[in-house]
Structure formats: structure tokens, C-alpha cells
Amino acid sequence: MINVKKIITCFLFTSVLTGCVDDNDKDEIEVVIEPPKLSAGASSKSLLPTVNGSRTYLDNVPGWLSASEVDANNPGLFIADWDQGQVDVGNGDPDASWVHDDIRVTTLALDYDGQKVVLVSTDTYMHIAADVDKMIADARVNMSDDWVEAKILFHATHNHHGPGTAFSINDDWYQMASDQIALSIHEAIDAIEPATTKLATGMHGYGAFDQRDPRITDDRLNVMTFNAFDGGESIATMVQWASHPETTLGFEPDPAAVDCPSTEVNCNAEDRYFTADFPGVLQQRLKESHGGEVLYLNGAIGVLIATLHAPAWVVTDEHPVGNGHDVPEGAAMLREDCSSYECKNFLKTESIGHELFNAVVALIDQAEEFDISEITVTTNDYFTQMSNFGFSYLAATGGLGWQERDSYTCEIPFSVESCINHGFSTIDDPVFGSVLEGSVTKTRFTRVDFGDVGMMYMPGEVPPELVIGLPEDFSGASENYYLKSEYHAVGDDYIIPGYLLSLPSEDITFTVGLGTDQLGYHVPLSDYRIFCPDDVLASLGAPSCAELHSFSAIEGENWISGARCKAVTEKDAAMLEALGALVPVIEGICRYGQALGRADEHYHETNSLGWDLVDDMWKAAESLYQD
Numbered sequence: 309m310i311n312v313k314k315i316i317t318c319f320l321f322t323s324v325l326t327g328c329v330d331d332n333d334k335d336e337i338e339v340v341i342e343p344p345k346l347s348a349g350a351s352s353k354s355l356l357p358t359v360n361g362s363r364t365y366l367d368n369v370p371g372w373l374s375a376s377e378v379d380a381n382n383p384g385l386f387i388a389d390w391d392q393g394q395v396d397v398g399n400g401d402p403d404a405s406w407v408h409d410d411i412r413v414t415t416l417a418l419d420y421d422g423q424k425v426v427l428v429s430t431d432t433y434m435h436i437a438a439d440v441d442k443m444i445a446d447a448r449v450n451m452s453d454d455w456v457e458a459k460i461l462f463h464a465t466h467n468h469h470g471p472g473t474a475f476s477i478n479d480d481w482y483q484m485a486s487d488q489i490a491l492s493i494h495e496a497i498d499a500i501e502p503a504t505t506k507l508a509t510g511m512h513g514y515g516a517f518d519q520r521d522p523r524i525t526d527d528r529l530n531v532m533t534f535n536a537f538d539g540g541e542s543i544a545t546m547v548q549w550a551s552h553p554e555t556t557l558g559f560e561p562d563p564a565a566v567d568c569p570s571t572e573v574n575c576n577a578e579d580r581y582f583t584a585d586f587p588g589v590l591q592q593r594l595k596e597s598h599g600g601e602v603l604y605l606n607g608a609i610g611v612l613i614a615t616l617h618a619p620a621w622v623v624t625d626e627h628p629v630g631n632g633h634d635v636p637e638g639a640a641m642l643r644e645d646c647s648s649y650e651c652k653n654f655l656k657t658e659s660i661g662h663e664l665f666n667a668v669v670a671l672i673d674q675a676e677e678f679d680i681s682e683i684t685v686t687t688n689d690y691f692t693q694m695s696n697f698g699f700s701y702l703a704a705t706g707g708l709g710w711q712e713r714d715s716y717t718c719e720i721p722f723s724v725e726s727c728i729n730h731g732f733s734t735i736d737d738p739v740f741g742s743v744l745e746g747s748v749t750k751t752r753f754t755r756v757d758f759g760d761v762g763m764m765y766m767p768g769e770v771p772p773e774l775v776i777g778l779p780e781d782f783s784g785a786s787e788n789y790y791l792k793s794e795y796h797a798v799g800d801d802y803i804i805p806g807y808l809l810s811l812p813s814e815d816i817t818f819t820v821g822l823g824t825d826q827l828g829y830h831v832p833l834s835d836y837r838i839f840c841p842d843d844v845l846a847s848l849g850a851p852s853c854a855e856l857h858s859f860s861a862i863e864g865e866n867w868i869s870g871a872r873c874k875a876v877t878e879k880d881a882a883m884l885e886a887l888g889a890l891v892p893v894i895e896g897i898c899r900y901g902q903a904l905g906r907a908d909e910h911y912h913e914t915n916s917l918g919w920d921l922v923d924d925m926w927k928a929a930e931s932l933y934q935d
Contacts, residue, residue, distance in 0.1 A: 513632025542600030589661020765823025836870025
């Protein structure tokens with residue numbers, strides 16, 4: 309048996325080291341190292357619908373080959389019928405009929421000295437809070453007693469080519485997916501073993517393009533590895549970056565390259581195929597090279613950071629990735645028939661995913677050991693105004709999400725005491741018909757604390773400036789960040805309440821968008837514009853939008869600001885007095901405008917739950933970190 313006191317003495321007094329060995333020590337000295345307090349386990353499962361009870365068809369899909377082998381036009385294997393019936397593409401078209409690569413759920417279970425959390429990420433479009441709660445309940449069935457109280461945090465990568473989880477739900481598929489997710493969670497828990505962690509952070513911009521003013525991207529790339537204490541093999545790699553996975557959205561593959569039987573009536577494959585997009589490339593490459601599972605987390609992708617219009621080129625030593633945004637002079641396009649570097653095809657998806665993989669590997673190679681010292685999960689539930697009437701209508705008529713979502717009527721300020729829960733009760737609206745009874749919903753912001761590293765789960769698509777802050781020169785050189793400034797609040801007029809990374813004291817924070825809920829685009833109130841529907845006003849005999857603008861009742865010829873609508877809706881006395889007899893007209897515009905159209909360059913408000921999203925989330929996050 310080893311004499312610990314003797315070894316310590318020997319290291320301190322090396323000049324007499326030869327005198328520290330006796331006959332009993334000459335055999336074999338076994339040094340026992342205490343295992344870490346952290347344990348980790350990971351698992352992943354396919355979420356694709358089945359054919360004849362299995363997914364063996366995946367053996368014949370293209371998947372993500374090397375760039376030289378990728379068919380830029382091939383949407384994959386044709387599937388005539390699913391066991392679950394028609395399954396639509398998340399943000400594409402109905403009747404998904406091709407599979408390019410797998411759609412998966414990845415789960416990471418962590419236990420630090422009894423403090424537990426389960427992190428779940430799916431290659432899907434979104435998960436509404438009520439759907440998350442249902443999947444968590446499904447997962448808790450048959451869960452071991454020591455894990456049944458563990459926090460389970462959901463995230464969707466916002467993949468635009470996965471099975472529908474938002475607007476056209478196949479109940480049988482969603483329940484099957486929930487069962488697969490539960491199985492993945494159970495397998496991750498069963499695989500728990502002592503683990504060590506390494507951490508690295510860097511910058512990567514290739515594949516991220518901001519489509520709306522002000523043009524700001526969050527290029528942070530955060531990587532944490534979880535490796536087996538015994539042997540060092542990879543358990544999982546957690547990667548957080550920020551860009552919409554919508555690389556081939558609207559792309560119509562060349563019919564000559566499409567696998568389609570002659571009996572099929574419609575062989576147009578545009579947005580009718582399943583692919584995990586660039587996170588799928590990353591996952592496949594990293595699994596092949598490093599082993600373990602890959603948990604990809606999308607970050608600040610709101611208003612609107614995406615791959616769709618990002619440039620991509622043939623990356624070489626002479627034409628490197630660089631900052632990822634500026635195309636190197638002389639760089640070749642991915643295909644000779646491309647007319648621009650934005651050219652849509654599966655080669656672009658492979659390029660963006662592969663360069664993200666290269667960036668992640670470079671960070672892994674320089675990652676430093678990091679000791680998780682706690683796992684503390686805190687959540688702040690909060691209420692927010694559902695000013696977009698389209699959300700209320702879709703939720704009431706089964707067009708948004710899988711499970712029913714509660715609505716509330718609240719007195720200001722919103723609180724548990726001032727809000728009445730109507731459950732899923734609906735009422736009849738003269739314009740839309742059935743809508744939710746309440747105009748307020750409930751959501752949540754979650755913080756995970758690992759010690760010197762943390763995570764934030766944000767309930768929607770949050771703009772980068774709300775995470776990393778506005779650039780230092782934004783006020784004085786705002787022209788650097790605008791392409792269409794006439795349509796937006798500019799410079800000092802573009803006001804945000806603060807930025808999230810100013811709140812934690814930790815060194816690195818993984819910021820997770822679409823985390824445990826999805827409320828759509830978080831657009832700052834200062835730049836929120838609501839469409840003025842002229843045709844509706846005409847049918848009511850009301851003044852036209854142009855006339856209302858001439859009366860200064862609305863700020864633009866076809867729009868009114870979110871700030872003014874908020875004041876009218878909340879019965880601000882000064883605003884009501886200024887509008888006088890026009891108050892009912894303005895109330896109608898504020899009530900229906902978001903659901904009936906879009907102001908110029910303000911599409912995102914049509915997919916935003918409400919004008920208070922930014923301010924309400926900021927208050928919830930600020931309170932969580934102050935507490």
C-alpha cells in the first residue's frame with residue numbers, strides 16, 4: 309500500500325529522494341486518483357417518421373459526403389408513404405417526400421455531486437412551451453427515482469427542413485418523436501460515468517448573415533467537451549453558434565437529379581425534403597473524427613441571422629474563411645453555374661457545416677481543462693403581451709404547436725396575482741373568428757450555472773445586440789450597420805434595454821435561442837412597426853392609412869409604431885387625448901395589423917408574438933441574475 313505521507317515528503321525534499329524508497333515500495337506502487345464529482349452521459353435517436361416500422365431507409369440516403377462527392381441537387385431518397393401519414397416540412401411545404409440525411413435528438417445528462425440537469429436539442433423547427441412540458445412529462449415516465457426531479461431543458465436548432473413542429477402538426481409523428489426523445493434521455497442517464505471537461509471559445513462568421521438593419525452578428529463560437537474520466541474517450545461535445553439553418557430554403561433541385569418515380573404526380577422537391585442542414589454536417593463530421601455525441605445549440609439568430617443569404621466559396625489556403633463575411637478576392641464559387649456567392653444548393657450546406665466543423669476542431673485542439681463546480685438551474689416564469697393577433701388565432705384553431713397553450717387576462721403590472729388564467733378557453737372575434745380568450749401568455753427564461761461557465765435559455769429568436777450589445781461606434785457611425793436606414797430606427801433612436809452578457813459574472817456563457825419555448829422574433833420596441841391595413845379601413849368606412857398619417861395619428865403612410873400601439877392598448881391618457889375620435893380606428897389597426905400584413909422591411913413583426921418581448925425578457929433575465 310502506498311505511503312501518501314512519504315510521497316509528499318519525497319517531493320518536498322528531492323535531495324534525499326533515494327532515501328524515500330524502502331523494500332516494500334520496490335514492488336509496484338498504485339496511485340489511486342479520486343474520480344471527479346462530475347458525471348456525464350449522452351445519447352441520440354432519430355426523429356424521422358418510419359416506414360414499415362423502421363428507419364432502415366436511412367441506409368440509402370445521401371447523408372453528408374465530402375464536398376467532392378456531394379450532389380448539389382440531390383434532395384435524397386424518395387419516400388412514398390410514412391407510417392404516421394402525411395408529415396409536413398417544418399417551414400417548407402406539405403407532403404415531405406424525400407430524405408437527404410437524418411433528423412435527430414441529442415441528449416446530454418449531467419450530474420455534479422447530486423445536482424442534475426438534462427440538456428436536449430432537436431434538429432427541428434421549434435418547440436412551444438406547452439409541447440416541451442408534454443415531452444418532459446413523457447420522459448419522466450419510467451425515469452429512475454434519483455433523476456425524476458432533474459431539470460430537463462429543451463432546445464430546437466430552428467432547422468427549416470425537419471418534420472413540422474409548429475404550423476401543421478401530425479399528432480402521431482409528434483408522439484413518436486416524444487417517445488424517441490424520452491428514450492434518448494433514459495439512455496443518456498443510463499450511460500452516466502465520471503467525466504472531465506475542456507472549454508474553448510473563439511469567433512466564426514462563415515455562414516452567418518444579418519438580413520435586417522442594424523446589421524450585427526454574434527460570431528462567438530463556444531465549445532465544451534465532456535470526456536470519460538476512465539480512458540478519455542469523448543462522451544459529448546457541446547457547440548453553441550448562431551445562424552438560422554435554412555441554407556436551401558426555397559431551392560428547387562434540378563428535376564434531372566431528383567429521385568422520383570414515374571407514377572408520382574408532383575416531382576418538384578422544393579422544400580419537400582428532410583435535412584438537418586449545417587448542424588447535421590457538423591454532427592456527422594465531429595462524430596466521425598472525435599466520437600461521442602454532438603449537442604448543437606443555436607444562439608442569437610433573431611432579426612435575422614441566417615445562412616440563406618450568407619456568401620459561401622471554395623475555401624482554400626489562398627482563399628481562407630477569414631472573418632467569414634467578406635469573400636476573399638478571386639475565390640471560386642461552389643458551382644460554376646452559380647451567379648453569386650449566395651447560390652443555394654446542398655454544396656453550400658456542406659461548406660458551411662464543414663467549415664464550422666473545422667472551427668470547432670481548432671478550438672478543441674486548444675481547449676483548456678475546466679472543472680464544473682456546480683450545476684444550478686434557475687428559471688424565471690413571466691407574462692408577456694400577445695399583441696400579434698395571428699398567434700392567438702393560430703393557437704385557438706390548432707395551427708400553432710401540438711398541445712394547447714394557456715392564455716391570460718392581466719392587470720398592469722403583470723404578475724401571478726394580477727393575471728387570470730383562462731386555460732385554453734376561446735372567444736369569437738368579429739374578424740378572425742375563434743381566438744384565445746386572453747391576450748397575455750406565460751413563458752420563461754432559464755439560467756444554468758456551472759461555476760465559471762453558464763448557459764442562458766432564451767424563449768425565442770433574440771437579436772445579437774440584445775446578447776452581445778451594440779458596437780462601440782454604433783451611435784457615431786451607425787451608417788456602418790444600415791443598408792436601408794429609412795425604414796428603421798437609427799443610431800440613438802434604436803434603443804434596447806440592455807444586453808444579456810452584461811448580467812453574468814462567469815467567463816463564458818452559452819446563449820441558447822429557442823430555449824424551452826418559441827415566441828418568435830424579439831424586435832426592440834424602438835424599431836417595432838405594425839402594418840396599417842387600408843382595405844380593412846375602407847370596408848369600415850374609416851379614414852385611409854394615408855389620411856391617418858396626414859392627421860399624425862400614425863407615424864408612416866402604411867405603418868404605426870409598436871410604441872404608439874402599446875400606449876393606446878394600455879390606455880395611456882395623453883395618447884388617447886391626442887388621438888381623440890380616432891382612438892377606435894387606431895385600436896383596430898393595433899389589434900389586427902400584425903396578422904394582416906407587414907410594413908416595408910418589417911416582415912419579422914408578423915412572426916413576433918408581441919411588442920413587449922424584448923423588454924419583458926430583459927426584465928426577467930435581469931431579475932434572475934440580480935437574485
